[in-house]
Amino acid sequence: MDELKDVILKYVNAEYVEEGGDPVGCDTPLISGGIVDSFSMVSLKRFLENKCKISIPDDQATPEAFDSVDKIVVLVRRFTKT
């Protein structure tokens, strides 16, 4: 697994899954699956911006774009040079 995906996956499991709860995978639906709600998306977006030193415009921080770790990686890569 690439480093970015691994970092995001670990963060999502640490922050949005209750201790002892079922861990999420890279393709687990986060928003449509009710794991991350629209309010919590703000903190997830903030994490990505802090960690990757990027700025994600609000109009691109959509529930669809945040719906899985895989999709988030695609979104983040659009704003990073590597």
Next chain:
Amino acid sequence: MANIGSYEERVNGFDWSVSEKELGYKPGDIINIGWYCSDRICGHGKADKIALHWEGLGGAEKHFTYNDIRLASNTIAAFLQSLGQAPGDRICLFMDRVPELFIGVLGILKMGGIGQPLYSAFGDESLYVRLENAETSAIITQRKHALKVRKILDKLPHLKHIIIVDHDGKSPLRDREVAFSLEKAAPVEDFDSYPTTAESPSLLHYTSGTTGQPKGVKHVHYSLISQYLTAKWVLDIREDDIFWCTADPGWVTGTSYGIIGPWSLGVTQCVLDGGFSAEAWYKFIEKHRISNWYSAPTAIRSLMKAGDEIIKNFDLSSLRNLASVGEPLNSEAVVWSEKVFGKAFLDTYFQTETGSIMITNFPGMKIKPGSMGRPFPGITATILDPKAYEPYPETGKIGLIAIRPGWPAMMRTYWNNEETYQKKFKNGWYMTGDRASIDKEGYFWFVGRDDDIINTGGHLVSPFEVESALIEHPAVAESAVVSKPDPINMEVVKAFVTLKSGFTASADLDLEIMNFIRKKLSPLAMPQAIEFVESLPKTRSGKIMRRILKAKEWGEEIGDTSTLEND
């Protein structure tokens, strides 16, 4: 022709007995909402009619007829009794929108318990204060939420049973935990509903206050009379409707109009247990041919944000009636819905305390986009002068929305807090805490809250509660919490924070504090913006002046600063 017919004719000589007669209720009779929403409907020949189409994660589907929910609620009621739960006990429902939540409410009511639905995204602190206040004796929950209960269990001596509805046997049950499976339990054919009467308590819904901890709003079984009639006349629910209320039963809309209203009318309703996405919602409407849709401005604005193009991918022609609740519906959203759905969302207004719709736009009436509409028949609403607490003699003035008490669904008290309850009344009026004006045609126009409460996405958040939680973070010395404008949620939580010595403001600390509040209280209460400041504006007596911070956020005049400490 809409169910209400002529608004003017309904208003003249209105009496709640209209609803009582339709429900076959006479004053003094037994009235049990659980029975009315299941057994009674079956008795009307609708036992095989679908009561609930449910969809969950991963495409899971369940369908329940009215006979199914009658049996299932009997089964839950009998199970609670077998545990020793008694009439009057507070029984919490702490679940996602699974069928057990909706049917569980009926089961609790049937055995005479008081249902206490709580939003499943609440963190352990929010959960604790509500369970502790109500001295809750049992909680019905899911495995994933039971983890939060375990964290606070030692502080809850009254909590005797934690009922887990999806226990899979993989991990052992812990102290006070018991498994219950609706699918595996033997259906209970006959159950004698507890003979509750009009004033018997039914539900406790918790709502945030400006100061102090959340208040438990006590409702009674007689609330059915208002909820039935408003669902029929305002939401225009009809026999052949497929109804979808998007609210979570952790909030009052989700019980009044996501359970009691539609099921007392014997209509088919749908529930989607999943997060929001425009595509998923439109697909759900198309698939179930939803005709009557009750949603919230935040959701409507999110759909607007998703654009008009996506709508063309779905057949939404089944939609007949659209309504909205939770916060003021902006005129742009009304105009947009008319453009894309061919129907305007009708804005409705009520509160946890009122239990049923108070001021509203009715099907068939002239809609003024952005207006709250007019009072429901039987509801006397006015605008009070905030100094004299008397109605303004003239129209157009901004004042306090007040309602003459006496409608069936009105709260009866705040749980263990009669003193605060009494403070909600002035000169014989119930004070909503909201400000508005009335125009010459009797339409109400919402202005805002009259206190510091934050209405974010239709949910009330107490700044006091967030501030109290913030100072439990090791880096935070002081905090002030206010609302901040937001294009989707109307307003969101913003925190101004001073740090203890040894801590430095940073992006990582900002995120750490956000997550701290999210997990402790709820995602709704999480500050979406944190501003680290050197000091907070205070009065000379040391009270933080939130209104100065709020005025800056909203670009408003700061007003009188004569009492400001640093002036």
